[in-house]
Amino acid sequence: AQKVTQAQTEISVVEKEDVTLDCVYETRDTTYYLFWYKQPPSGELVFLIRRNSFDEQNEISGRYSWNFQKSTSSFNFTITASQVVDSAVYFCALSDLMNYGGSQGNLIFGKGTKLSVKP
């Protein structure tokens, strides 16, 4: 069965600190997608990144960076120099690669990590 574990329920940091959100996943599939979404207090899930299982390159986008390690089944998310606007719940999610007619299609979400960035 597919499963996503975000062991950190809540993290609190002071502005400008770096913070890493952990994500560990389980799947029997050899091809799959991993995602990170941000959920601000308004409730809407905002897409941050998608990574497929063939691409283990780390990615950086501004203050955000992602470390995908297939050997440890982890897809961790780091925010550098955190800001108050980063305060939100962050979800890691897993999906099997979409092959028409064979995919489950839905995302399997972790429980989320609530990040509070204090000024």
Place this chain on the structure above:
Amino acid sequence: EAGVTQSPTHLIKTRGQQVTLRCSPISGHTSVYWYQQALGLGLQFLLWYDEGEERNRGNFPPRFSGRQFPNYSSELNVNALELEDSALYLCASTHYGSTQETQYFGPGTRLLVL
């Protein structure tokens, strides 16, 4: 380009009533997914519609149902509401079968059952 839209934004119902939630996908997207986010239970997959057909459903009772229209918009119906149905209901869309397989979410409908 407009994102996924959902209506209404908030709803208050009483136990036993029925409710209909609506979702309009991003233009060009053919798949719509429904998720429930109840307090303490996280995000759980409800239903997936593509090209007007139900493709998959999560572990929810039959009183949760829906449909997808020819314009790819979708409705989620919940009959015989129970208190534990109080949740944020999120809709997402994607263009299934293409390389653009990321699910983009709407703002959600907050349902409170009293």
